[in-house]
Every structure is written in C-alpha cells, then in structure tokens.
Amino acid sequence: MERKKMDDVLFIVVPAYNESENIRQMVRDWYPVVERHSAGQKSRLVVVNDGSRDDTYEILQELAVNMPLLQPLTKPNGGHGSALLFAYRYAVDQRADYIFQTDSDRQTDPAEFEAFWEQRESFDAIFGNRTKRGDGKNRAFVEKVLCRILKYYFRVSVPDSNAPFRLMTRAYLEEFLPMMPANYNLPNVMLTTFGVRFHKRVKFIPITFGPRQGGKNSMNVKKIVKIGWQARKDFRMFRKYTG
Template identity: 60%
Template sequence: MSSLYIVIPAYNESANIERTIDQWYPVVERHNDEGKSRLVIINDGSKDHTYQLLQKCAASRPLLIPLDKPNGGHGPTVLYGYRYAIQNHADYIFQTDSDGQTNPDEFEPFWNQRGRYDAVIGTRSVRGDGKSRKFVENVVCFLLRMIFGVKVSDANAPYRLMKTDLVAKYIGKLPEDFNIPNIMFTTYFVHYKEKVKFIDITFKPRQGGTNSINVKKIVKIGWKAVKDFYKLKKEL
C-alpha cells in the first residue's frame, strides 16, 4: 500500500478549478487504501475566486487539501507542494496542472510502473497548446543536452509520478523560488541515472481561463534559465 499526494498549482483558475477537482479527486480516492492519500491544490495568490472555490469543494471532499500562499509563480508553487508532500510523509508525488490540459484517465499506466521505476514522466509528443510552446520545449531540451549532456524529448511535462524520497533527494539543490523545477528534476534524474521512464501523454488546449504566461514572460524566464543552468551545472 502506498500513499499518493497529487500536487496541483493554481493561479486565477476559477474557470477550471471545480472541473479539475472533479477529474482528479476520484484518482486520489481510488488510491487511498491507507487513508493517507491527498489531492493538494495550492492557490498561488489568485486575484479571482480560485481559493474560495477550493474551500467550498473541500467542505464535501475530505481528501482535498486547499493551500494558500502569496503569488510566486508556477515553479515556486510546485516546490511548495512538493515540500508539503515530503513533510507529510507521502510515499508518491504526482504533479499536474489545473488548466485541464492533462487527462486523468492516463494516470493508471503511470501508477502501475511505480514498482519498476522511481519516476515516471509524461512526454507531450503532440501538444494542443500551440507550436510556439513546442518550440520553447525543443529549445529547452537542446540546452539541456548542450549544458548537462542530458538527452530528453520533453523535460517539463506537468504529468509526473515520483517517489517522494527521490524528490527529497534533489529538492535541496534548487533555490526555493526556482522558476522551472520540473526541468531540473528531469535533468537530475537522467544525469544521475535514476530509474526513470517516459510515457507518451495527450496534452489538450487550455480548457478555460487565460494563460498567465505570455511570450514576453517566456523570454524573460528563458534568459534567466540559461544562467541558472550554467550555475547548477557547476554544482553537479
């Protein structure tokens, strides 16, 4: 028996959040044999009614844990959720996003591989969020290969099942406010030859609301990422 913490960051997702809970809560219920699994959704300082909706849904869903924090961005919010899972002694962490782009029906093949691998990570071979996002991912993977010698086709997919002990092993290597932690977790896992498997997933267009990341922000994050990559490379 293994406890599962599904970690989902949320920012201004009032258009999506109830649907997200309806989709992922049954997954936690299904894998709650010891009564210790949780759906952890972290409100990242939303300016809409995301957190109020989370609280409303939690009133009738005991496995739903709504957390609230000041706005810090997607990456720091993911790390916040990972630390919460570590502190609460989860056996496994699964991370996805709150915008409805991922499919909970594809979770079971990931869960079924947990005995063979320490991390099972999604690969978005076809992306519903546009060619520009695919281009950015291709650039990221090129940089990872050039800087770290790590070859992956998708480093940042928000669909990943990881042993909590594995996350705890590497989380201390990253700054608390690191913007792109999943990219570095993927990099560490492959570089240090952890037991990791990649599985194709579907990736739909955003199901509602507005994406808070625009081209200007992507360029800014990307430029900082290059500097961070070289800094982290020295610490390998």
C-alpha cells in the same frame, strides 16, 4: 513485515493561479483518482493556490467540505515554479510515498494516470512526454529548444523536460529539491534533468496534452523570453552539481 502496494500513500499536487473557470471541474476530474488510491484515507489531492486574484481558493474551500481527501493550500503569489516547490515540499513533509504533479488548466487526461501508477515500483520517476500538443506550435518549439539547451549544459537527452504529468517517489524529491533555490521557476525541468544526469531509474511515457480548458494563460512570449535568459544563468549554476 513487507509493505503492501495498496498501502502506498499518493499525493497529487496541483498549482493554481486565477483558475476559477477550471478549478471545480479539475477537482472533479482528479478527485476520483485519489479516492481509488486512498491508502487508508491518507492520500490527498493537494491544490496550492498561488495568490490568485479571483475566488479560486474560496471555491476549493467550498469543495473540500464534501471532499475529505481534497487539501486546499494557499500562499502569496510567487509564480508557477514557486507553487510547485511549495507543493512538493508539503508532500515530502507529509511523508507521501509517491507524488504526482499536474496543472490546473485541464490539459492533461486523468485516465492516463493508471499507466504511470502501475509501473511505480520499477522507477524512481516517470515523466509524461507530450508527443502531440494542443497548446500551440510556439510552446512546442520552446520545449524543443529547451531540451537542446539541456543537452548542451548537462549532456542529457530528454524528449520532454517540463511536462506537468509526472510521478515521483518521495526519495527522488528529497534528493533533488535541496539543490534548487527556494523560489526557482523551472523545478520540473531540473527534476527531469537531474534524474537522467545521475542515472536514476526514469521513464518517459507519451501522454495526451490538449488545449487549455477555459481561463486565461498567464504566460506570454515576453515572460517566456525572460525566463529563458534567466534559465541560462541558472543552468550554469546547476552544473556545479553535475560536473
């Protein structure tokens, strides 16, 4: 029997760290999206609490009482990349057909999700492209440098490697997640890079990306520089897969 499009199971996965100021509204923003695509109540909004020191996880548990499609998960703090990998592997294990990822700081617009969802059958992965950014010139500059480094190491041209607004099939994640170390800190960058390098059906769609809506960003210049130096070593390691 041919599978119906309406039967597709969607998992929206969101890493969260010390997001008590944002988490309630973030859930209220994205929960209706999951409800619209609930696929027999199998779809989920999965929020992974990455060892927050505030009451992020407690708020999620409170919200889940009246939101059956909300799945709060928690793990020891390991950083954004670790939380992303945890979320992706959970969604794959739960046999989600499609996995969509965004962040908890409310910089993305849920209204733009449908454009991705409507094209899901034509692509293995659809990535957001932050053509205009509300998070400052420094971060936009870092992303441009990163894209140039990826072109040097992997011979790929991508407009945005790390946007937290992406829809991927389970098969796409099943293929590429095993290539990454358990707690790799830039999984979205490599998920974008591998897709382009291995000629998968990928597409980039411009998205809105606003300023952070409350709370404090845990990333600073010192951390960015540290991640950058480590990334160069990691990219050399990943070249064993890409030739």
